[in-house]
Amino acid sequence: MKRTVAALASACAVGAIIATSVGVGTAESASAAPAANDGRIKNVIYLLGDGMGRTHVTAGRERFYGANGRMVMETLPSHGFVSTYAAEKNSGQPGQPDFVPNYVTDSASAATAWASGVKTYNAALGVDAKGEMTPTVMEMAKKAGYRTGNVSTAEITDATPAGQMSHALARGCQGPVYSAKSCQDTKVTGGAELPTSDLRVTPIAKQIARNGTADVILGGGLSRFDNEDEKALRDQGYEVLSSPASQTVATEDDLAKAEGGKVFGLFNKGNLTVEKSKQDNPASAEAKEPTLAEMTTKSIDLLGKGGEKGNGFYLQVEGALIDKRSHANDAAQTLEEIKAFDDAVAVALDFAKKDGHTLVIVTADHECAGFNVIEKGSFTNAEAANPPVNVDGGNTANNSTPSRPSGNTKDASRSTGIVNGAGAADPHNFAPATFRTADDPAGVRDGTKEASLWLTYLSGNHTGADVPVYSYGAGSEKLQGTVDNTDLFGIVADALRLR
Numbered sequence: 393m394k395r396t397v398a399a400l401a402s403a404c405a406v407g408a409i410i411a412t413s414v415g416v417g418t419a420e421s422a423s424a425a426p427a428a429n430d431g432r433i434k435n436v437i438y439l440l441g442d443g444m445g446r447t448h449v450t451a452g453r454e455r456f457y458g459a460n461g462r463m464v465m466e467t468l469p470s471h472g473f474v475s476t477y478a479a480e481k482n483s484g485q486p487g488q489p490d491f492v493p494n495y496v497t498d499s500a501s502a503a504t505a506w507a508s509g510v511k512t513y514n515a516a517l518g519v520d521a522k523g524e525m526t527p528t529v530m531e532m533a534k535k536a537g538y539r540t541g542n543v544s545t546a547e548i549t550d551a552t553p554a555g556q557m558s559h560a561l562a563r564g565c566q567g568p569v570y571s572a573k574s575c576q577d578t579k580v581t582g583g584a585e586l587p588t589s590d591l592r593v594t595p596i597a598k599q600i601a602r603n604g605t606a607d608v609i610l611g612g613g614l615s616r617f618d619n620e621d622e623k624a625l626r627d628q629g630y631e632v633l634s635s636p637a638s639q640t641v642a643t644e645d646d647l648a649k650a651e652g653g654k655v656f657g658l659f660n661k662g663n664l665t666v667e668k669s670k671q672d673n674p675a676s677a678e679a680k681e682p683t684l685a686e687m688t689t690k691s692i693d694l695l696g697k698g699g700e701k702g703n704g705f706y707l708q709v710e711g712a713l714i715d716k717r718s719h720a721n722d723a724a725q726t727l728e729e730i731k732a733f734d735d736a737v738a739v740a741l742d743f744a745k746k747d748g749h750t751l752v753i754v755t756a757d758h759e760c761a762g763f764n765v766i767e768k769g770s771f772t773n774a775e776a777a778n779p780p781v782n783v784d785g786g787n788t789a790n791n792s793t794p795s796r797p798s799g800n801t802k803d804a805s806r807s808t809g810i811v812n813g814a815g816a817a818d819p820h821n822f823a824p825a826t827f828r829t830a831d832d833p834a835g836v837r838d839g840t841k842e843a844s845l846w847l848t849y850l851s852g853n854h855t856g857a858d859v860p861v862y863s864y865g866a867g868s869e870k871l872q873g874t875v876d877n878t879d880l881f882g883i884v885a886d887a888l889r890l891r
């Protein structure tokens with residue numbers, strides 16, 4: 393891990409310079425400094441908004457708190473950025489002669505970066521780019537006697553949670569019904585198919601149900617598990633809130649009653665239900681699913697009882713649907729998922745302030761869909777009748793209107809006007825979704841031209857933009873300036889004295 397340590401040291405030096413010269417942090421955040429934290433970290437709570445770029449945070453702030461407000465995550469005292477690039481299959485590590493980067497990561501390679509400290513290819517979990525297994529920080533924490541938790545609004549076998557508690561050549565190898573081929577990757581194994589006894593081609597649900605890496609497992613994805621998995625969980629002493637055998641999902645009431653040292657609770661057969669849909673359908677069965685904040689509160693409660701050595705705990709919490717609704721270009725649902733994630737951050741921060749021995753890290757795995765805030769009343773190149781060519785000829789300096797050939801007009805066939813919450817339903821519509829904010833006068837409604845927050849998407853895919861990182865507690869000073877996603881592994885491992 394020498395490479396990671398060296399990279400981290402230089403990143404920290406840069407961070408210190410930036411913090412001094414531009415005054416990272418606000419007056420508000422300075423008052424939130426971890427005065428109660430004595431420098432000995434017992435617990436790490438690592439929260440990530442999947443697909444949450446810097447502009448997702450800005451849009452959430454303006455939507456819910458107005459221009460002068462702050463999301464809770466923005467009040468954490470340490471701010472920085474994380475580079476997120478991945479590697480191509482069979483690549484070496486950065487700095488090695490055979491390193492080949494892929495500038496846009498997926499959730500699997502990003503999760504492997506912070507869980508194991510290595511760059512890997514998109515779709516890989518707990519293996520490096522050459523397919524070699526790498527230990528994860530959650531496995532290391534468990535081995536060292538910490539209690540561990542893994543929480544997500546996605547299927548718990550999905551890439552982000554799986555990156556801490558499984559090793560797979562292909563993230564699609566989730567289980568229980570799967571084609572053995574979907575678990576193989578012969579490009580990585582030199583043309584050979586691995587025997588099904590090899591962990592790297594064993595369905596992720598089977599691994600999670602048997603390896604005991606996480607004491608508390610909360611999220612979705614019950615249909616990935618079967619009755620053999622349930623038996624394996626019970627044999628290890630898990631309190632199983634949702635029965636894989638009967639495919640009965642757990643509810644928020646079941647979660648409230650849970651009290652075991654090891655708890656397995658899945659609240660949907662697939663991903664959890666988006667918050668906006670629960671708000672719009674309060675009488676539905678899905679509305680009984682716990683929120684991310686509720687799952688975080690309960691996890692801290694269950695894990696906070698102390699490990700074998702009184703060491704504390706390591707908890708990962710994922711707001712997964714920010715990404716999934718950004719892929720769908722559904723800004724209304726994306727915004728509610730950002731708020732739900734921020735509510736979970738508030739739970740973690742409250743605990744950390746009272747506890748005094750907790751490092752809270754809030755970040756993302758990558759940006760999704762090029763989410764952007766455009767000027768009220770304006771439109772994007774995607775809507776323009778004649779998008780500008782990608783050269784600077786004719787672009788007059790200091791001219792703040794776009795230099796679009798043949799005038800600044802919209803193409804009616806590509807822009808049918810403002811559409812909120814259904815951008816994905818119309819492939820020809822590149823128009824913005826508009827939202828009222830806390831600053832708007834009463835009576836201004838979402839989806840109108842009077843609403844002040846105008847949001848657009850560049851694409852339906854991930855982008856290579858750096859993502860923000862906010863942190864609180866001893867060790868958070870290492871997360872100022874720009875760090876790489878693989879550095880997060882070392883920062884957590886060092887905070888918990890795992891190496």
Ligand SMILES: [Zn+2]
Pocket residue numbers: 443499715716719760854
């Ligand atoms: Zn995604």
